[in-house]
Amino acid sequence: MSAATTRSRTPDRLCAEAVELAREAAEEAAAPGVVGEHVALVSEGDRVVTHFFECKEPGYRGWRWAVTVARASRAKLVTLDETVLLPGPDALRAPEWVPWSERLRPGDMGPGDLLPTEADDLRLEPGYTGEDAPPPNAVVSEEMAERVEAEDAELADRDVPAGTARGSIASVADELGMRRARVLSRYGLHAAADRWEESFGGKTAMAQAAPASCVSCAFLVPIAGSLSQAFGICANEFGPADGHVVALDYGCGGHSEAAVMPKPLRPAAPVLDTVEADVLIRGIDRAGSVPDTPDPTDDLGHS
Numbered sequence: 001m002s003a004a005t006t007r008s009r010t011p012d013r014l015c016a017e018a019v020e021l022a023r024e025a026a027e028e029a030a031a032p033g034v035v036g037e038h039v040a041l042v043s044e045g046d047r048v049v050t051h052f053f054e055c056k057e058p059g060y061r062g063w064r065w066a067v068t069v070a071r072a073s074r075a076k077l078v079t080l081d082e083t084v085l086l087p088g089p090d091a092l093r094a095p096e097w098v099p100w101s102e103r104l105r106p107g108d109m110g111p112g113d114l115l116p117t118e119a120d121d122l123r124l125e126p127g128y129t130g131e132d133a134p135p136p137n138a139v140v141s142e143e144m145a146e147r148v149e150a151e152d153a154e155l156a157d158r159d160v161p162a163g164t165a166r167g168s169i170a171s172v173a174d175e176l177g178m179r180r181a182r183v184l185s186r187y188g189l190h191a192a193a194d195r196w197e198e199s200f201g202g203k204t205a206m207a208q209a210a211p212a213s214c215v216s217c218a219f220l221v222p223i224a225g226s227l228s229q230a231f232g233i234c235a236n237e238f239g240p241a242d243g244h245v246v247a248l249d250y251g252c253g254g255h256s257e258a259a260v261m262p263k264p265l266r267p268a269a270p271v272l273d274t275v276e277a278d279v280l281i282r283g284i285d286r287a288g289s290v291p292d293t294p295d296p297t298d299d300l301g302h303s
Contacts (some may be wrong), residue, residue, distance in 0.1 A: 015049035015069050016041055018078040022051035022067035029083045030057070035065055047071050048081070055085060062091030123188030129181040189227065196231060200241045202249030210251025211258045218256035220246070 019038055026035045036054025044050055053065040068081035087093050101118070109115055117124065184192070201207065214220045219236035222228055223245070230248055234241040239254040 004281060009043055011041060011043040011049050012047045012071065014071055014076060014078055015047060018049075018069045019051060021078060022069055022082065023053060025067045025080050026053050026065040030055075030065060031087075039064060044068060047073070052086075052088075060085070060092070062088045064091075065086045102177045124182040125185040125186060127200045191225065193230065196245045197247050200234075200244055200246040202247055202251075204250065206240060206252050207250045210253060210255060212255045213249050213251040214246050214255075215248040216255075216257060217251070219254070220248075220292045 023035060023038070034055060034057045036056045036297075038051060039054055042050045042052070043243050048068065048070045049067050050068045053067070055063040055065055057063070063085055064087075065083065066086045067076050067083045070081050071078045087286045104115070197203075202213070207213070214232060216232065219234060219239065221233040223232055231245050232248060234244055234246045236242055236252075236254045236256075239252050241250070241252065
């Protein structure tokens with residue numbers, strides 16, 4: 001280790017003793033009563049020392065006033081360099097800044113808000129370019145285009161939009177919704193499917209308790225595109241997913257083919273009748289155990 005490195009790590013004695021000079025500078029920069037006790041000092045280099053004072057400013061817990069002092073070579077006069085407020089190891093600081101695109105959450109947009117998408121958004125990919133040839137990785141293959149052209153030859157008398165030849169790649173792209181600047185990528189499709197499956201999928205508690213799934217429900221409105229194989233739109237105004245995209249294996253109690261509620265069971269007849277009146281027999285049954293003639297022995301002992 002060189003002598004210069006050793007000197008830079010050892011605080012200069014005169015600069016280290018200039019605590020009052022540093023305090024005066026901190027009190028001049030801060031409000032009255034804000035500068036607290038002297039907490040530490042750090043050597044910044046040859047004859048350069050930074051003094052740290054406690055900050056008592058409300059809302060700046062753990063922050064410190066840092067005052068740097070220095071002196072020239074062979075000089076005994078210590079001069080002031082700078083005064084700043086710096087966070088300490090346990091300072092209360094604002095959270096790290098996050099770009100707006102990462103802070104945005106579903107439902108944050110309001111009327112009049114604009115949400116521009118980045119050029120390299122993974123959820124999107126270029127749509128049909130307008131040339132009469134399939135773009136790279138297009139859903140319309142050349143074989144499919146030729147087949148469509150052959151089938152449409154029989155419908156030549158059908159009206160077609162101006163500038164669009166029936167059977168061309170452009171017309172097929174129109175039918176598939178691909179003639180847009182950008183379309184959903186495979187990643188975008190999978191991300192949307194995961195969100196919808198989580199909210200209205202077959203693993204939800206509602207679907208587990210449903211009498212049947214949405215695939216057999218009359219209130220399911222089909223959608224177009226590749227997602228139609230797994231999703232649809234619920235049109236039951238009394239269902240929990242009315243107007244939402246639901247998975248075909250989702251279900252609820254509002255299924256159109258749900259069984260009719262059974263009639264309530266009639267209670268069984270009571271063992272003891274507590275409703276009807278009891279029959280009370282009046283008089284003595286002559287054919288009973290009471291004798292018709294009195295017993296002579298009953299008069300014994302009577303006068």
